[in-house]
Amino acid sequence: xxxxxxxxxxxxxxxxxxxxxxxxxxxxxxxxxxxxxxxxxxxxxxxxxxxxxxxxxxxxxxxxxxxxxxxxxxxxxxxxxxxxxxxxxxxxxxxxxxxxxxxxxxxxxxxxxxxxxxxxxxxxxxxxxxxxxxxxxxxxxxxxxxxxxxxxxxxxxxxxxxxxxxxxxxxxxxxxxxxxxxxxxxxxxxxxxxxxxxxxxxxxxxxxxxxxxxxxxxxxxxxxxxxxxxxxxxxxxxxxxxxxxxxxxxxxxxxxxxxxxxxxxxxxxxxxxxxxxxxxxxxxxxxxxxxxxxxxxxxxxxxxxxxxxxxxxxxxxxxxxxxxxxxxxxxxxxxxxxxxxxxxxxxxxxxxxxxxxxxxxxxx
Numbered sequence: 001x002x003x004x005x006x007x008x009x010x011x012x013x014x015x016x017x018x019x020x021x022x023x024x025x026x027x028x029x030x031x032x033x034x035x036x037x038x039x040x041x042x043x044x045x046x047x048x049x050x051x052x053x054x055x056x057x058x059x060x061x062x063x064x065x066x067x068x069x070x071x072x073x074x075x076x077x078x079x080x081x082x083x084x085x086x087x088x089x090x091x092x093x094x095x096x097x098x099x100x101x102x103x104x105x106x107x108x109x110x111x112x113x114x115x116x117x118x119x120x121x122x123x124x125x126x127x128x129x130x131x132x133x134x135x136x137x138x139x140x141x142x143x144x145x146x147x148x149x150x151x152x153x154x155x156x157x158x159x160x161x162x163x164x165x166x167x168x169x170x171x172x173x174x175x176x177x178x179x180x181x182x183x184x185x186x187x188x189x190x191x192x193x194x195x196x197x198x199x200x201x202x203x204x205x206x207x208x209x210x211x212x213x214x215x216x217x218x219x220x221x222x223x224x225x226x227x228x229x230x231x232x233x234x235x236x237x238x239x240x241x242x243x244x245x246x247x248x249x250x251x252x253x254x255x256x257x258x259x260x261x262x263x264x265x266x267x268x269x270x271x272x273x274x275x276x277x278x279x280x281x282x283x284x285x286x287x288x289x290x291x292x293x294x295x296x297x298x299x300x301x302x303x304x305x306x307x308x309x310x311x312x313x314x315x316x317x318x319x320x321x322x323x324x325x326x327x328x329x330x331x332x333x334x335x336x337x338x339x340x341x342x343x344x345x346x347x348x349x350x351x352x353x354x355x356x357x358x359x360x361x362x363x364x
Contacts, residue, residue, distance in 0.1 A: 006223050010228055030183045055100065058104060070137070091123055181321060188317075191266070193293065198282055201276055201282055222270065229270075233262035249328060250326070251327075254324060260348075261344065264351065
């Protein structure tokens with residue numbers, strides 16, 4: 001491949017993009033949505049909401065004592081749960097932030113000077129989570145009930161989260177960060193299936209794509225178009241993170257996820273453009289493809305059925321969302337990270353292979 005020819009095509013595309021209102025729309029709409037989400041959910045961290053499941057054979061004053069220990073920045077909600085098995089399942093699914101199992105006669109034993117046990121169930125969340133807060137104040141709460149220390153033996157058990165929980169990112173990151181991730185995926189998707197096809201179809205209508213294939217090989221044209229789309233992605237996503245005041249824990253992880261996803265999605269956009277003939281078709285079909293790419297956003301915070309998760313697992317943006325969520329959290333929220341790279345690379349190979357085959361036939 002000739003770098004000079006690739007560079008010439010790339011620079012032409014960048015100049016055209018700066019004058020194309022459709023490309024600017026693809027850039028500005030997700031950015032504006034990101035700003036809106038940032039302000040709409042900007043106070044998420046001001047009040048920490050903690051949902052506590054309580055299993056108790058009889059009425060207990062422990063919940064009131066825990067509530068009295070909570071500062072104004074913490075809002076506790078107590079939910080009665082039928083039995084220990086059920087509260088364990090709900091904590092594991094992260095329907096509850098923490099679970100308490102209070103034995104029968106707990107209040108009477110505390111008043112009598114005994115040291116009864118209370119079981120605290122917390123998810124395997126990072127330090128500073130709601131479960132950690134409740135576990136830390138149970139001791140003080142029981143001491144306040146008894147008027148002495150120590151008054152009870154607190155047993156804490158960490159519950160492994162359910163691997164198929166679609167709510168894990170919303171629970172760990174909060175609504176603001178999750179919607180910023182959704183905006184980032186929307187930005188990558190709009191650039192891939194709207195901006196890139198718009199540029200290509202315009203060239204096809206003007207017959208300039210035929211001229212390009214005369215002076216450059218199919219591989220060089222693909223490289224230039226891919227470089228054009230990836231450049232827009234690598235510039236716009238950091239801008240989105242800056243204007244939404246996002247602070248991911250793993251910056252390198254964010255960069256690698258955006259780079260790989262941009263390369264793959266731009267390839268899908270190039271293959272998609274090969275199926276279209278007019279700008280009207282781009283306007284009509286790009287929205288449908290974009291909705292498919294944004295499907296992961298529709299399941300965030302919802303207990304999606306297993307079959308839905310299995311179907312969505314075939315979409316590349318599901319794995320983009322998971323990689324970005326892991327990077328934002330600074331830990332692995334989702335299992336099988338290696339599978340994310342396998343799926344994304346497979347989509348990329350298929351997309352660019354299809355584009356190369358089409359251009360080769362056109363050249364012949």
